[in-house]
Each structure stands twice: as structure tokens, then as C-alpha cells.
Amino acid sequence: MTEKLELAQNAAGRMVPTIVNGKPQVPYLGVGQYHPHGQKAAPPVRSSNEYPENGDKRVPDLETALRNCGLRDGMVISNHHHLRDGDRVALMALEAAAKLGVKDLLWFPSASFPSQKDAIELMQSGVIHHIEGSMNGPLGDYCTQGKMRGLGVLRSHGGRWQAIQDGEVHIDIAVIAAPTADPFGNADGSHGKSACGSLGFALADSTYADHVIVVTDNLVPFPCIPWQIQGNNVDYVVEVNSIGDPAKIVSGTTQITRSPDRLRIAQFVAQFLRDAGIMRDGFSFQAGAGGIALAFVDYLRRMMKEDGVKARFVRGGSTKFLVELLQDGLTDYILDGQTFDLDGVKSIASDPRHVATSPFTSYNYHGKGNFASMVDAVVLGATEVDVNFNANVVTHSDGRLLHGIGGWQNCLAAGCTILALPSFRDRIPVIVDQVTTLTGPGELIDVVATERGIAINPRRQDLLDAVNGSKLPIRPIEDINAEVERICGGKPARPKLGNRPVAIVKWVDGTVLDAVWQVT
């Protein structure tokens, strides 16, 4: 790194770099304190004159497509994670770029997965300069150990849209994996042998990138119905044998946890929504596909049935558990960000009440509102929560990158944000004095539900009043923290982090919330 390191303390008290990968940054100013201005970014104007009149944009392979897009050193290449750990297209694109001999690419995936660990070799050989996108497993370790040439930039799903839209990141070439597409470039995720559900993560790239390539293993004659990506934004279509490993794209069935401790947490959360009066006719909630979240949905479904309550909409990560709510008439709609299992894929493909959404509609903070803040309650996880309700999802307690932010930060805007997690894992406390890496400000986190009791943020007197008289074990978070310390045998030692940042954590408005430090 040639860049001179300058740090500033942000409004959360965290030291963050002021220049990242050559670009000046705004340190986090507090929730709602940063006011954007100016115009949105836009791709260059194009003419139909430059595209085939018969709509056939096919080229023989990715190399041709990339060459035709004018690929050169230092460009920004984007991919998406709707195929999750089963994706083959991202590496295919990067390897094709390597064959063309380019260097110093900025790889801008919506998330990376362990199966893409070969990107490490492409960083070592100089093809990729650095990654801006979530990193975990081997890629996370490579970054945390300080081996990447640039700094990682971690953004939420909404933050990624914001960064593209605001012009913070300009995508030169977007390569979109499509489970179904036509030769014009219309593309859909809910059909085909590699069906994954929604293609929402690729939508921003398709509208803002200079060039867009669609890669599919299920080419259908025009028109591809329905289309989630509009062919009018697409430059080239490439047909390949396989865009991914279906077994790793969606799980056959999602399983509820059988851990009694986790079931207890899930039941607490469902009971909390009932006792606090949040579970009422016309309400809405969001829950992901983690073991606790799935069990929560199952408990809540039974309570909704018992009380004769129906939701207006639920938001996923959809799974068979949300699909069951829809089929049982317990919700009018599923607004789906990504689809985790076969039941979810089948439902989104066949039920018009199961609707694909994008990070624009769901999460983008620099828009005229978004869905996340209209959700009554959201159930999330975290690696650590501190006694001020600040939470960490991106690193292990030891500072190594663990997983991406996903929609997590965006979801904090919900009416009631609930973190459902064990109070310690093995001997590692989860309820701590101070989080290692700040990912979510405590003022937005309302409830922390653990197997040892439920803590309500003192800022939410309304919630404390609402559950007054409930049989739930409501306790101050300091109490749970003290109990965990007693069980674990004292406070854990603080991890020894290096003095060099290896990545930054962006807040939903594009300001810098925290830095991830080198761990050797």
C-alpha cells in the first residue's frame, strides 16, 4: 500500500481511515446525520443502432463478451450472489479476464462465498487488485491478514445500491448469472435448472453499469417471461453449460434447529411479539434463514393461528416456513429479497402473492423511503452485542472477517429490531462490554433475546411498558452480561488487533462506521 494512512474518530468513537483506495471518505456522523446532495450516477447513452435489430445479442463465450465490452486494466467488474456458494459465473468471468491479460481489476461482488477462494490466486497474480464486497472463509482470512493490495469495503445490500447509485462505485462491466434468459438479455431467476428465485442483487448493476453481460445455462427464445432483468440494459448474452451447482444454490429443505437452547430463544422472540402487541392483524415481520429465525417463524405461525391474526406482508429470505404462512392464509404477501430453499423457489415462480424485491425497494437508504422501515419487527443474529446494544456481524470476536453485512444494517430500520442469539458460544461471550467491530449502532437495536433472558433497550420505554406483566424473563442487558462473565470465568481478554486497517465497514448512508484491523 502506498497510501498514507490518515485516521479520524467518527461519531461512534471509532477510528476510521479518511481515504480508502484513493477515495476520500466521510466518517460516520450518527444515525440520520449525513445529508446527501447532487445527482445520481448514470450509464452512458446508447443507441439501438449499435445493437442487433433481431435482438440476438449472443456471443460465443465470456472472453469475447469481455473483449467486446472493452475490458482493460483497473476496471470494476461486478458479480452477484443469488447463486450463493453454488455460483460458477463469477470465477468464470474473472478467469476469462485473466486470459485476456488484464491486471488490477476491482472485483465488486454483492457477496463472495468460500467456493470462490480461487480469487486469491487472481489477487496474487495481479489480475484482481482488491475486493469490495463481503468476504469470509479463505478470502476473509486473506484480507484480514493484510495480504490484499487495497482495502476491503463492506457494504450492506442497501449500501451497495446506494454506492452504485450515488456514484461512489462506478461499474465498468457487470456479469450477471441468469437461471433463464433470452437472446435479447431479458433474464429471470425463478425458472431453469439453476433456479434461485430473485435476481434483485443484480438489478442496480444492470441499470448503472457501462456494460452488462448476461450468462445463462437456460436460454429460451424471446421473450423470457417473466423478466427480472431488462434486456434493454444488456450488451451481450453468453450461453454456458452450467452457471452453478444446484445443490449449493438452494438447500433442498431448510431445517429448524433442534438445539433446545436455540428453540428457547426462538420461542421467546415469538412470545415477545405476541406479548408486546406487535403480533396483531395487518402487522409485518422479517426473519432470515438461520436456525433460530426459522424456528421463530414456526412458533409465531402457531401463535398467529391461535389468536386468529393475519400479517399484511412478511419479508424474506424466503423458506418453506414463510411459504407455509402464505399458503395457510396467515399473510397476504411475501416480499422476497432472496430465496433459500426449493419450496421458496417453487412458490416465487408460481404464486403471484410471492413477489421478488430488490435492494432498491427494500433497503436503499438514499431513496424516497424503503420497505425496511415499514416492517413492524425484524429478527436478526449477530456475533457480538455490547451493553449499549451496539452489535457486530462482520468479524469474529478476534477481529477476523466472518461474514458480510447482507441486509442486516438495513433491517435495523424496522419498528422493532430484535437480535436473537445465544449469550455465549462455547466459552466466548456474545454479550460483551464492547464489540470488536461496530456494524450496527445500539440506538437502532431494540431487543436482545438470549437463552438467559430478554433485554430491552432502555431507549424503548414503549416496549418495556408493552411487555409489563408478561411472563417472559425480561432483564437488564448488564445482568445478562454479568451472568455470562460469571459462567465463563471472568471477562475475556480483548483481541490484540494490528494498527493497520484492512477493510472498512460502511453505514447505510455511505459514511464509514468502523474499520477492520489487520490480524496476523
Place this chain on the structure above:
Amino acid sequence: MSSLLHERPAEAGHYGKDIRSDLHVAIEPRPSGGLEIGLESRVGLYYGDSILGQTRNVLEILGVKHAKISIHDEGALPFVISARIETAIRRAGLGNGQKALPEPFPLPAPSARDRLRRSRLYLPGTEPKYFINAGLHEPDAIILDLEDSVHHAEKDAARILVRNTLRAVDFGACERMVRINQLPLGLQDLGEVIPEVPDLILIPKVEKPEQVAEVDRRITELKVAHKLDRPIWIMPILESALGIENAFAIALASSNVCALTIGIEDYTADLGVVKTTEGRESAYARTRIVNAAKAAGLQAIDSVFGDVADLDGLRRWGESSRALGFEGMGCIHPLQIRVIHEAFAPSQTEIDKALKIVAAFEDAQQKGLGVVSLGSKMIDPPVVERARKLVARAKQLGRA
């Protein structure tokens, strides 16, 4: 005086990628050279110094001055760490007879003879990962098991671990039970666990009243020696044809016996029959136990239901068990607890009827009437008595 002749390398505990909340300790005694401690820990970053400090402390208490110790830790909690190190030291022929006891957690209130014993959760005595959260699931009791769930080569390790668990772990409102081994091994178990005052001792495979008397004597001796004045109840487990035949005598063997229970797995094996989910083959034994227990004024407690996945089957078993006169049963998974509590709960109809009968009885008493009647029906005294018991139980459950 320690003799080098009896000292040998030894190990205790478990490690590996599938092991959680445990550790493995290997110790090599040596004549000189002081202590050399090696540590690899999954939580080393956070508690490495703490583990090393604790290790030195245990070695000092047990008087170990020269040895090489290597520890592989998988996130064990402090009470487990002490237990494993102490076990390795004893196995190595080292130590001064002292115990390395963990920080005590305050004892819960003493247990009443006739307290609710609907569910008791078995915890294998060498699986520390299950201990710390067991009380959260609110069974009426937990059982720290030293018998069938512990391999015979691990009996010493389990004994020390269970002792530390009784002392250090918060089990909430649960009654803290220990299942000791069959006699005579069970007497050694008592020596280790009684000083940490369990609330109840389960004696397995009891066939004769003398066995209960022997355990009772040993407990009394230990209570005197350690100046303990809390009750420690006894629940004999009858698991053979002979045990069932002697049920009443066993029930009367000590005034500390509070309940009789049955082990159906061993009982059916003893009869040479197949255990079924309907349980017809054990119907005689179970009703015999109920009868003997009631005749002696004790609780009758049923066996466990082994299929953890079959919660409907469990519910049916529990309901029929309650109908026979049992007041509770064992469980082997926390998910069984709620089902069992529901199965053993009197229904609201039963409670309402009992309340009416008790009210009618009290009304008759006030009016000096010899005969209690409810509507057009006469109520016999035993019916009144049953109703009073049911109302008392419902009050314990907060339902009347």
C-alpha cells in the same frame, strides 16, 4: 508420601473438532524440573492466561511440583477444567488427596419430600456441554448420571466432574439429583458427591431393601462428617423381576426414600421380552410400583420414553402413566419436558370439578352435615380426599 514407582503418565477429558466445552489433559510426572505447561485452546485469545493460571492453581492445591502437562481445550468452562486436571493428576498417581474445588454457586432451597417431580432430565456425567443450560429448560429435576451413560473406564472422571458441577452450576429451581452406580461402586460415588449436597440420590438396579439401607447409612455418615443438615432424598430404581417383587419392602427401607421408580429397559431385558411403545409387557410391574409406593406414602415415578422424535407417543405414554397413578417420568432430551408437564397436568375440567367438591365439603363441614353432596349426588369421603389432593397439586402448578 508420593512414590515415583506408582507415578505414570496419564490423561483425562476429550478434544477434537466435534468436542465442545471440554478439554483434554495429558500429564507426565517427573522427578525434578518443575512444571511445564503447554496449552492449545479454541478460546486461547480470550482465556488463555486464565486457563494457565487456573492450571497452576490446581497443581498447587494438589501438591504437584514436577510434571509436564499439555492441555487441548475446546472452550471448557472453569469447573470442567479443574475436574479434568484433577482427574489426570489422580490417574497419574500424583496428588495429595486434596480436591480442587471450583467457586461455589449458592445452594437452592432444600427440596421437600413431596415436591413436584413430573420431569427429571438425565445428563450424562461426562458430557459437560449439556450441564450449563440444562436448568434453563425448567425440568422439575436434573439427574447427573454416573451409571449407564458413563463408560466404566470413565467412572472416576465422571465422579469428579459431577462433584464440581453440583458445586458450581446454577440449575435454577431444579431439584439436583445424582444417579450413582450399582453397589458397591455407588458407595465410592457417594463419597465424592455427598459433600456437595445433591437433593436426591437415585440408586439403580435395587432388588432388596438392604441395598437402600446401605446407601442411607453411608449418606448419613457423610452428612455427619461434613456437617450437612439438608435432606438428601433417595429414589430407588427397580429394574428387575426381583426388585418389583420386593417393591413394598424397598419403599419402607429408609425414611429418606421419597419415591419409587422403574427402569423399563432393564426390566424387560430381565423378563426376556421386547419393550413396546404400548408397554403391555411392563404393565404389571408399573402398577405394582404404583401400588407399593402409595402403600408406603411415597411418589411413584415412571421410566423414560426413549424415542426423542416421537413427541406424540411421549404424550400418550405420559397420559396413560398419569392415569395409572404415576406422578412423573424421566426425560432424555429437553424437548420432552414441556410435553411431559402437559401430560401430567390435571385437566381444567378435573380441577374445576375438584374445586367444587372441596367447596361442597367445606360447606358441609360448616353446616355440621355428615354427608357431602354436590347437586343430587352424594360424595364419598375418598372422593373428597382425592379432590383435595388434586386441588393442592393444581395450586403448586399455579392453576387453582
